[in-house]
Amino acid sequence: MLITPDFLNAVSDYRFLLERRYSLKNILKIVADRYKLNSIQRSFLYRGITSKDLALKRKSKLITEKQTTGAIMHVDLYNVLLTVNSYLKGKPV
Numbered sequence: 001m002l003i004t005p006d007f008l009n010a011v012s013d014y015r016f017l018l019e020r021r022y023s024l025k026n027i028l029k030i031v032a033d034r035y036k037l038n039s040i041q042r043s044f045l046y047r048g049i050t051s052k053d054l055a056l057k058r059k060s061k062l063i064t065e066k067q068t069t070g071a072i073m074h075v076d077l078y079n080v081l082l083t084v085n086s087y088l089k090g091k092p093v
Contacts, residue, residue: 002041002092010035011049018051040092 010031017027024046032042050058087093 002044006035007037007041007044010037010041010045014045014049015051018049021051044092 013034014027014031017031018024028042028046031037032045037045083093
């Protein structure tokens with residue numbers, strides 16, 4: 001199981017340290033080692049948890065469906081293929 005009480009505690013600690021602008025690499029090592037996270041859980045932390053400031057910055061870039069009407073859109077197919085591949089292998093996506 002990926003979402004364990006230890007994982008949730010790790011998320012809390014990871015975000016706490018992110019908010020104080022510690023080095024991402026160091027935070028990941030310290031927190032993941034502390035809670036003995038496996039490689040998938042470590043990846044979830046690194047790729048899925050961010051600071052509030054960065055989350056708000058990303059959210060501000062969201063557009064509505066109406067704004068895409070008639071627009072040319074480019075899709076990063078490489079990342080789409082990686083996601084589909086992980087899904088087909090039964091990995092979490």
